[in-house]
Amino acid sequence: MKNQKIAIIGTVGLPAKYGGFETLAEHLVEHLGSKWDISVYCSAKAYSKQEQVKTYKGARLLYLPFKANGIQSIIYDCISIVHALFYADALLILGVSGGFILPFVRLFTNKKILISIDGIEWKRNKWSKLGRLYLWMAEWMAVKSSHADIADNESIQDYTAIRYKTLSNIIEYGADHTLNVNSTDADKKNYPFLKAPYAFKVCRIEPENNIGMVLQAFSMLPKHTLVLVGNWNNSDYGQEMKSQYGNFPNIILLDPIYDQRALDVLRSNCYVYIHGHSAGGTNPSLVEAMFLGLPVIAYGVTYNKTTTEGKAMYFSNVNQLCSLIKEKSITELKQSALVMKEIANRRYTWKLIADKYEYMIIEVIRTSEKKKLTSRYATLNKKRLLELELGHLQSTVHFYEKR
Template sequence: MKLAILGTVGVPGSYGGFETLAQNLVDHHGATGNSAALAVYCSAKAFPDRPDSYGSARLRYIGLDANGAQSIAYDALSLFDAVRRGDNRLLLLGVSGALVLPLVRLVSRARIVTNIDGIEWKREKWTGLAKAVLRVSEWAAVRFSHVVIADNQAIADYVTATHTRPCAVVAYGGDHALDAAPDPRATADLPENYALALCRIEPENNVAMILEAFVGLETPLVFVGNWDKSAYGRDLKARFADHPNITIHDPVYDPSGLRAIRDRATVYVHGHSAGGTNPSLVEMMHFDIPILAHGCSFNRHTTEEKARYFMSADELAEAVRSLSGQDAAQIGADMGEIARRRYTWDQIGRTYFELLES
């Protein structure tokens, strides 16, 4: 049996849910002594040193960007290369390369398992041709994969209703967020206690809503994100950076620094409203602190309706004001229990390899 993981920037992962998933699947493969050969496709542009292996996996490089305009070609070339090499179990993460799956099925008998991620074509950042391509790619992924994976029950329900196709639900692990020892230097300039928000700075993550809610609150907010990546982020940074109880923080990729920042938070604010089960949410659930989440169906499924939810800046502000110590302790305990029951990499890895190898 020869397994290949495709559709990510590569491993070791430095950022992104799929990269974290791929890395933890490789770690699970090695830790369990799985005898199947495993390969991971990587973007040569992201790994200038191009090591031959990571853990128990061989690394193969494609000279294109894994994201953006080149992602379709990147995934397509990865798929055809895996077929050429005789890989007979293919895990495709995302739908960018799914347009070529009909051809792959014609020339190969490989078992194809595809994680379709969120409902990508519905994201606000896609318009016109890009939206149409993503919608067709979703159809192709669902139609021509042997197994379709959604990371959230709400997405699985959508797949069943839209494409009349069964869909396995496999979320993400979050316990790796506790692995690194905290680096106290990361919190040297931060308040002693604060609410934490952490995400890519995009409209669908309701960044402006969160910031506006905390303008009228005494509770400090530390908001970590890639503010300088877009005009949207730069504008928000300029508007809110000087507010006395809001800390606009640059992105943190170092695991030890991120652990320290998370450890000091007393509440986590999660604004994502699209995509499914978000990795940053399940990671924070392992920290046993109360979570205030956007009230979309994805977040409600992830937290089993036991977090507190908001749909506007006013609702978020009221949720912060009304959060008593007793309620905070109970919500935090519920989040930790759910996380340890549903979102550990041991059980996630076991499920993925069962789906690939069956």
């Protein structure tokens, strides 16, 4: 298999220092690099000249002078795809930004396309109406043109089953790169809040992550401390949130932390993890918290309930979050932590995730036809699909991401 060439497209790059797709790429390279000839496309905008190494853990790194996120991600992904056509046997594309070019790849080449859907991106509030329209079309073309598509959550699989009559393959994220770390005296000196109980949250500062709701709740709970890590200065929304809530004595807002140990210290020593994401599929920050054995209070959308198997604590508004923080006993939180840890040990390890990706790559290279729903299901309308409970659907609002 070493002579089989695989291109990983759609990440900021390696070494990972941004988000879930980058962490995924890093662990795929780590676990599969000895078996496959892997190339990873990287954004030169995210790495200094000194950081732009040619290889990493056996993978070849290729740099493009574009940002991997925002509007430039379309150019970044498309150029990566075109370049990969000249050498790769299979293209593992993370996200749908370059989806519009994939029908042409299928029409004019025999390259195999494996697409990982990054949640239902076109529903995110951060995009303009034109942006959402493009992402909706790009998603359609990506799913229709791929030889196989990957959903990181059963809810996304149900979504593609109904919308595209295709059978997505569920592969989630690993979390066993996280470590429980006891705080040292030096840690407590750097972060004095480690000396007392606190709730913790880490995420990108975007409306979809319900930052405002979480901060409002803790502004009403002066006896409970919240530590929230995020990129506050990267957007007007982040700066507005920081200005509005940054002066509350029980709310500690920290800038992004990329050092794994430092982040693990803060997560490991909190008494509860708050997960406010309302978009996407299986959020890496959630499975990492679960693997650390933290009790989880999550926003009650289907993606989060699927990830936690319906066994976490859930909120959908400020009052519900306040009630959970005030009313849950230490015993209940400890029990929740044990349940979250058991789920993570069973489902969210990188060896398991890498093995699933390897299986999918082999399947894509070997076969030319994409798996679809059986003819019986493909002719069903949405109502009938829901009646049959294909996957785990229970209601027609399962795909609506609450705002």
